[in-house]
Amino acid sequence: MECAYFAAGRCRSCSIIEQPYSRQLTGKQQHVQELLAGHGDLAWSPPVASRQFGFRNKAKMVVTGTADHPALGILGPHLEGVDLRECPLHTPGIQAALPVLAAFVSRAGLTPYDVPRRRGELKYLLLTESPDGELMLRFVLRSQEPVARIRKHLPGLVDDLPGLAVVSVNLQPEHKAVLEGEREILLTDRETLRMRVNDVDLHLRPQSFFQTNTEMAAELYRQGRAWVREVAPASVWDLYCGVGGFALHVAAPGRTVTGIEVSAEAVASAELSRDELGRDERGLAGVEFAAGDATAYALGAEDAPDLVVVNPPRRGVGPELSGWLEDSGVGHVVYSSCNAESLARDLAAMPSLRPTRGRLLDMFPNTGHYEVIVLLERC
Known part of the structure; x- marks a missing residue:
């Protein structure tokens, strides 16, 4: 490959x-x-x-750059952002959604977290796709400050991503290599993503x-x-x-x-x-x-x-x-x-x-x- x-x-x-x-x-x-x-x-x-390729049902994207020009991917060896939104491992639904999410970061004015300077708000975007094409999205933020803007622009995001079923915010205020914090704020009526596996429908909540x-x-x-x-x-x-x-x-x-x-x-x-x-x-x-x-x-x-x-x-x-x-x-x-x-x-x-x-x-x-x-x- x-x-x-x-x-x-x-x-x-x-x-x-x-x-x-x-x-x-x-x-x-x-x-x-x-x-x-x-x-x-x-x-x-x-x-x-x-x-x-096309098998990975979850994207864990570090958000770097600026609100106008965000990068979704990983941190490089010098803590620089490396944009990987076209990573071929992700399922097709995730690959299609990542550019839409990058545009949403700009539209909602979400400032990416700057690791070296310890400034900014948006740390990660965590996106999961079910076998039926539904999506669960989690914003990992340093504080609750951007939540109102996310709520304001969320209807437009749902229009752009009709498969978006569950959206939440996770608060991780600490500056350390821990992906997420304990507090989760649900932004949608749906609480779980249905994962159809064989003859069993499993339910994923945001922190599952x-x-x-x-x-x-x-x-x-x-x-x-x-x-x-x-x-x-x-x-x-x-x-x-x-x-x-x-x-x-x-x-x-x-x-x-x-x-x-x-x-x-x-x-x-x-x-x-x-x-x-x-x-x-x-x-x-x-x-x-x-x-x-x-x-x-x-x-x-x-x-x-x-x-x-x-x-x-x-x-x-x-x-x-x-x-x-x-x-x-x-x-x-x-x-x-x-x-x-x-x-x-x-x-x-x-x-x-x-x-x-x-x-x-x-x-x-x-x-x-x-x-x-x-x-x-x-x-």
Whole structure:
């Protein structure tokens, strides 16, 4: 794949984009198999390939320059703005929307934040596209001062972007490398973006996490569902459940599923998805969600389920939860990981849970990153 930004040295985020895609995929498969080579009984399914471009459902654009001439992209090595509004990774709807948003910044007089001088207001534009072409837009601001101007010009923006469904402002007043703050101001009647994944409609609120590659997320949930169906557990925990992707995919009549997620906003989204699907459908009467820390929930529970799904952040589940899983008597674990190195560490701490199947999903093409899902079975 060719990228003008990469060729010109303006962006090097896609570090292996010049490699033929088949070599990218082979290299990732070799990497994960080497990391997990100590598990000799692990059978690998063929890796799941992604599109190389047009797959990324979320744009995280640093806004630099001036209100009259904004740049949407990244910060360069000297904190200069690098405009990447034509990045080919983004979905077509995002690519079409970014020039419209640049014009809106000028029309609303939103002064980009100047990092070296610590002046200005607009730090980021965060834009997500659903499979149905709807958009969720978030303005990350230093203060609430520009909100009135955004509200004033918002009807015109909706006219220019008919797919715009959810708009909010996030306030991040601090000068540090943190993408967003705690306070979110909703500017539309719609609160959630509907993400259709397989036969489940997931709901994203502005601060909810979702995989950036929708097609690979769908494959990931299908693989997890298939393994859980084979095991046929009566009870499942989905730890780090996010907006309920795994929990809602593995639900079945007669099965209890408990999803635990630290974000109350994500839990509210998961409950909305469950209720819209119907509690009497597909065994969803047995699905419950709760906000809380995954490790604390496991350590404080009186009983263990038959199967646990974990989908932790890059750091992995860590020694406490690994230790609990090792000693718990849980028969099976489905472990989805975006960092095979932390996965390898966690598996080493759970010797009684033997990985039997694995699959790599190329969630992040053109980079060295990927998602891997493994099925563990108690020895």
